[in-house]
Amino acid sequence: MPENKAPLKPTDTELEILQILWQNGPSTVRLVNEEQNKTKETGYTTTLKLLQIMFEKNLVTRDEESRSHLYQAAVTEEETQQSLLNRFLDTTFRGSAMKLVMQALGNRKTSPEELDQIRHLLKKLEDESSASDS
Amino acid sequence: MPENKAPLKPTDTELEILQILWQNGPSTVRLVNEEQNKTKETGYTTTLKLLQIMFEKNLVTRDEESRSHLYQAAVTEEETQQSLLNRFLDTTFRGSAMKLVMQALGNRKTSPEELDQIRHLLKKLEDESSASDS
DNA sequence: AAGTTTGTACGAAAAAAGTCGTAGTAAATA
DNA sequence: TATTTACTACGACTTTTTTCGTACAAACTT
Structure with missing residues (x-):
């Protein structure tokens, strides 16, 4: 540590x-x-x-x-x-992480593969948050 | 201007x-x-x-x-x-915008609403890129 | 109107970050 | 072994950024 x-x-x-x-x-x-x-x-x-x-x-x-x-x-x-x-x-x-993310994605060309990776991350985040809601 | x-x-x-x-x-x-x-x-x-x-x-x-x-x-x-x-x-x-976005989303708690907004943005980006491919 | 408060201007000190010269020594090489 | 080369240490100079003191003027207050 x-x-x-x-x-x-x-x-x-x-x-x-x-x-x-x-x-x-x-x-x-x-x-x-x-x-x-x-x-x-x-x-x-x-x-x-x-x-x-x-x-x-x-x-x-x-x-x-x-x-x-x-x-x-x-x-x-x-x-x-x-x-x-x-x-x-x-x-x-x-x-605001959101705003940063939006600008980072919006004003730079991001490849479809990358977009896909992000999509996966989103799903994972969503799953985690609903899981911890139990 | x-x-x-x-x-x-x-x-x-x-x-x-x-x-x-x-x-x-x-x-x-x-x-x-x-x-x-x-x-x-x-x-x-x-x-x-x-x-x-x-x-x-x-x-x-x-x-x-x-x-x-x-x-x-x-x-x-x-x-x-x-x-x-x-x-x-x-x-x-x-x-690497990707890496930044991943870290920004991953290490901060982002609300479901925000995640949703990002999802919308992703979709829009995807649509735009495929449209411009014509 | 005299005095106090509230401003601007601006030079210069203080702090932070980056740059470099010089001294000294170990190692390579002639 | 004498010389040159390659390193480290470190103080001090430079530049950039921040902070502040002092001078002076306009506008309130009494």
């Missing part, structure tokens, strides 16, 4: 780095930096410093065995998404 | 203020400040300055007729939500 007190609020850059770590697994500073540079030129020490800060915040762990440390996300993508989603929902959609 | 070039990225505090303006319509600095204070103690001139900055950024307009100016949101809630949603989707969910 993680003992993560704080509501988990990575900054924009921290989130970018987390994405890289989630996608690549344990990575050296250099690798993270190279990934970052695909999007936006970033100095090596900048990346290093960020990772060090994230380490202090317990957003990442690191393996110091070899000379170039291996950094790894200490939070899962799902829990981070959930946390950010809740915050976003409150600040931007005044807490 | 608005000539809004920038992708519309209000900061957190700016968004709070926009929310207040959307809910209350044209408002004086004082009113905005009082609303803010319900959540978080904020000095009067702090609010004033923010509104002035937002005015320069064209996030709000103002009526200077009477001594206490009336500020009004210059962007709609919907377009702002849409813009922030797109950004959020990209940075946090790597662009």
